Amino acid sequence: MAPQLQTILGWLDIAGLSVFAASGALAAARKRLDFVGACFFALVTATGGGTLRDVLIGAPIFWMHDPVPVILCLIVAVAAWAIPLRWWPERALDWFDAAGLAAYAVYGAAKALQFGIAPVSAATAGIITACLGGVIRDTIAGVPSVMMRHELYVTAALAAAASFVALMAAGVAQPWSAALGALLGFGLRGAAIRWHLSLPPHRGH
Numbered sequence: 001m002a003p004q005l006q007t008i009l010g011w012l013d014i015a016g017l018s019v020f021a022a023s024g025a026l027a028a029a030r031k032r033l034d035f036v037g038a039c040f041f042a043l044v045t046a047t048g049g050g051t052l053r054d055v056l057i058g059a060p061i062f063w064m065h066d067p068v069p070v071i072l073c074l075i076v077a078v079a080a081w082a083i084p085l086r087w088w089p090e091r092a093l094d095w096f097d098a099a100g101l102a103a104y105a106v107y108g109a110a111k112a113l114q115f116g117i118a119p120v121s122a123a124t125a126g127i128i129t130a131c132l133g134g135v136i137r138d139t140i141a142g143v144p145s146v147m148m149r150h151e152l153y154v155t156a157a158l159a160a161a162a163s164f165v166a167l168m169a170a171g172v173a174q175p176w177s178a179a180l181g182a183l184l185g186f187g188l189r190g191a192a193i194r195w196h197l198s199l200p201p202h203r204g205h
Helices: 003-030 035-057 069-084 092-114 117-142 154-169 174-195
Strands: none
Touching: 003 035, 003 069, 003 092, 003 117, 003 174, 035 069, 035 092, 035 117, 092 117, 092 154, 092 174, 117 154, 154 174
């Protein structure tokens, strides 16, 4: 792998871990849990999607072979939990989640490609990496899943992962592919948060 791509993917991995860990800790704080609960929420939110991705693509589970992701999640969790709730913007959790979604969609797709996964399946691995952690967080917290709010969510992850894979296939410089994919995913999810964008729902009977 090109050193430049390895660098930007490393930053996307750190960003995804950090912001998802922060969103998990913030969800725990809103439930008035202690700092141990915040650390648990941070860990499952930040590692849930990546764990399933690694199982599916046949990769060593990333946090089982390297303690750095766990340590980073714990540090972020304690820091986020310690900040009084009144200091957080109202939709801070949503914006943390948007940043993690975009970063992890690209990172997950890139890691799948590294392990020889076909492009379409690699993009799907990116979507799983990006979305599953937030679903686990909301399920454990007992709140409606972010995917049930009728705002673009999976679609934003799809845009990030698919555009990265497509740009790579088109021969665009690898760091640009990663950066543009992440920016597209974050921009689309951010627009959905700001203006409540959604796809047409099922019309029923």
